[in-house]
Amino acid sequence: MKKEFSKLSERQQKILRFMQNYMDESGYPPTIREIGEDTGINSTSVVNYNLNKLVDAGYLERTDKVSRGLRLVGDIPGTRKKKVIQALDTAKVPLVGNIAAGQPIQLPDDTGQYYDDDDMIDVPATLLGNNDPSHVFALTVRGDSMIDAMIAENDVVILREQRTANNGDMVAVWLPENGETTLKYFYKEGDKVRLQPAHPTMEPIYVDAKKCEVHGKVLSVIRRIH
Amino acid sequence: MKKEFSKLSERQQKILRFMQNYMDESGYPPTIREIGEDTGINSTSVVNYNLNKLVDAGYLERTDKVSRGLRLVGDIPGTRKKKVIQALDTAKVPLVGNIAAGQPIQLPDDTGQYYDDDDMIDVPATLLGNNDPSHVFALTVRGDSMIDAMIAENDVVILREQRTANNGDMVAVWLPENGETTLKYFYKEGDKVRLQPAHPTMEPIYVDAKKCEVHGKVLSVIRRIH
DNA sequence: TTGACATACGAACGTTCGTTCCGGTATACT
DNA sequence: AGTATACCGGAACGAACGTTCGTATGTCAA
Numbered sequence: 001m002k003k004e005f006s007k008l009s010e011r012q013q014k015i016l017r018f019m020q021n022y023m024d025e026s027g028y029p030p031t032i033r034e035i036g037e038d039t040g041i042n043s044t045s046v047v048n049y050n051l052n053k054l055v056d057a058g059y060l061e062r063t064d065k066v067s068r069g070l071r072l073v074g075d076i077p078g079t080r081k082k083k084v085i086q087a088l089d090t091a092k093v094p095l096v097g098n099i100a101a102g103q104p105i106q107l108p109d110d111t112g113q114y115y116d117d118d119d120m121i122d123v124p125a126t127l128l129g130n131n132d133p134s135h136v137f138a139l140t141v142r143g144d145s146m147i148d149a150m151i152a153e154n155d156v157v158i159l160r161e162q163r164t165a166n167n168g169d170m171v172a173v174w175l176p177e178n179g180e181t182t183l184k185y186f187y188k189e190g191d192k193v194r195l196q197p198a199h200p201t202m203e204p205i206y207v208d209a210k211k212c213e214v215h216g217k218v219l220s221v222i223r224r225i226h
Numbered sequence: 227m228k229k230e231f232s233k234l235s236e237r238q239q240k241i242l243r244f245m246q247n248y249m250d251e252s253g254y255p256p257t258i259r260e261i262g263e264d265t266g267i268n269s270t271s272v273v274n275y276n277l278n279k280l281v282d283a284g285y286l287e288r289t290d291k292v293s294r295g296l297r298l299v300g301d302i303p304g305t306r307k308k309k310v311i312q313a314l315d316t317a318k319v320p321l322v323g324n325i326a327a328g329q330p331i332q333l334p335d336d337t338g339q340y341y342d343d344d345d346m347i348d349v350p351a352t353l354l355g356n357n358d359p360s361h362v363f364a365l366t367v368r369g370d371s372m373i374d375a376m377i378a379e380n381d382v383v384i385l386r387e388q389r390t391a392n393n394g395d396m397v398a399v400w401l402p403e404n405g406e407t408t409l410k411y412f413y414k415e416g417d418k419v420r421l422q423p424a425h426p427t428m429e430p431i432y433v434d435a436k437k438c439e440v441h442g443k444v445l446s447v448i449r450r451i452h
Numbered sequence: 453t454t455g456a457c458a459t460a461c462g463a464a465c466g467t468t469c470g471t472t473c474c475g476g477t478a479t480a481c482t
Numbered sequence: 483a484g485t486a487t488a489c490c491g492g493a494a495c496g497a498a499c500g501t502t503c504g505t506a507t508g509t510c511a512a
Contacts, residue, residue, distance in 0.1 A: 026289070027297040028254050031499060043461045048501075063252070067293040067468065067499050071253035135250055144426060150378045152424060162251050170451045198378060200370060221449040225396045257469060269491045274471075293469050293498065
C-alpha cells in the first residue's frame with residue numbers, strides 16, 4: 001500500500017514537505033487553501049484530490065469535515081524530524097480494564113493517573129505499529145460477545161485511543177442507541193457507517209454516523225491459551 | 227507572568243489537560259466548541275474567555291481568526307507523560323513458516339538449524355508460559371480455514387513442539403485421512419479423540435486416536451490489525 | 453477511433469469555527 | 483445602597499474551511 005516517496009508526484013512530495021514544516025512551526029496542520037498557496041495549486045479541489053491520493057499512499061490520515069484534520073503518518077524524507085523516536089523492543093502499556101458488549105469502554109482517565117506495574121503488560125513494539133505508547137492501552141475481553149470479531153473471552157485487545165477512524169480500521173465503537181460496545185471494521189458510507197464483522201460469514205450493520213462513537217482503533221489482539 | 231498551575235481555575239486546568247490529550251490523539255488542536263463540550267462549558271464565549279486567561283498565564287499561544295489556532299507552551303502537569311519504553315523479558319522465537327488447512331505443519335527441522343534474525347519475532351515471556359524457548363516456534367496462518375478456532379488469516383500462532391497432548395490443550399493436529407491440519411481443543415475419550423473447535427457454536431469432530439497426529443500445543447495467538 | 457483513468461481547474465455551497473455583543477450572577481469593596 | 487471585577491450563558495454574525503460538481507486536458511490501451 002505504501003508507495004515509495006520518490007514515486008509520488010512532484011506536487012504530492014511538496015505537499016508533504018510543506019505540511020511537516022508548517023506543523024513544526026505552527027503546532028497545527030495547514031488548511032487546504034494554505035497548502036494550495038504554498039505549492040502553487042490554485043484550486044482547493046486539486047489540493048483535496050492530492051491529499052486523498054496521499055492518504056491512499058499511506059502518508060496521511062484525514063478526518064472528514066474537520067478543519068485542518070490532517071495527520072502525517074511516518075516520516076517524510078528531506079525534512080528534519082522534530083521528534084526523536086527510538087525503536088525498541090517492547091513497551092509497557094496499561095491494562096486498564098475490561099471490554100464487554102453491554103458497557104462503554106473504560107478509557108484511562110485524563111487525570112494522568114499513575115498505573116501500577118501489575119496493570120501493565122509487555123507488548124512487542126511491532127504490535128504497536130509505531131504508535132506513541134502513551135496513548136495505547138489494553139483491555140481484557142469479557143464474555144462471548146466479540147466472537148463475530150474473531151475475538152474470544154479473555155483475549156487481550158490492544159487499542160490506541162482515538163475518536164475518529166479511517167475506512168478499513170478495526171475500531172471499538174460505542175453505540176448509544178443499543179447501549180453496546182462492539183469491535184468492527186469501520187467503513188464510512190455517506191452519512192452512515194458500515195460496521196463489518198471480522199468473521200466473513202457475519203452480516204454488517206449500518207448505523208447513523210452521528211450515533212457511532214469511535215473510542216479507539218484496534219492495533220492487535222493477544223490470546224493466551226495455556 | 228507564568229502562574230502556578232495549581233492557581234489556575236478548575237476549568238482552566240481541565241482545558242489544558244484536555245488539549246494535551248486531544249493533540250496527542252488527533253495531531254491537531256481542538257476547536258473552541260470541542261473544548262467546551264469536554265469541559266462542560268456550554269458557551270463558546272466562556273471557553274474563549276478562559277483561553278485568553280491561559281494565554282495571559284503563559285500556558286497557551288493563540289493565532290487570531292484561525293481555526294484550531296492553539297499551541298501549548300511547556301508541559302502540563304497531570305497528563306500522562308510519554309512512557310519510556312524499556313526492554314523487557316522477551317524471547318526470540320523462530321517464525322518458521324505457515325500453517326494452512328491443506329498441508330502438514332512445517333516443523334523446524336531437527337538439524338539445529340540457525341535462523342535468520344528476519345525470521346525471528348519477539349515474544350514477551352508471558353506468552354510462552356514458562357516454556358523452554360528452544361522448542362517454541364511460530365507459524366503464520368494462511369487462509370480462512372482456522373476461523374472455527376477463532377483464528378484469522380495472518381494471525382501468528384505460537385506453538386510448542388510436542389507429540390502428545392493433555393485434555394483441554396489446544397493443539398495443532400495433522401489428520402492424515404483428511405489430509406488436513408487443524409487447530410482444536412484436544413480431549414481423549416477412550417480410543418477416540420474429540421477435537422473441539424474454539425468457536426462455541428461449532429460441532430466437535432471425533433477421530434481415531436491412531437489417526438490423529440499431534441504436532442504441537444498452541445501457547446498463544448497474536449493478531450496484528452493495522 | 454473510443455473509452456477509461458488520472459490529474460487539473462473554478463465556482464458554488466454548506467458547515468465549521470472564531471468573534472462579538474448583550475445580559476446575567478456572585479463576590480468584594482466603598 | 484452603588485460599583486467594580488470576575489465569571490458564565492445565549493445568540494447571532496461573518497470569515498474560514500472542507501466538500502461537491504461540472505468541465506477540461508492528456509495518456510494509454512483496446
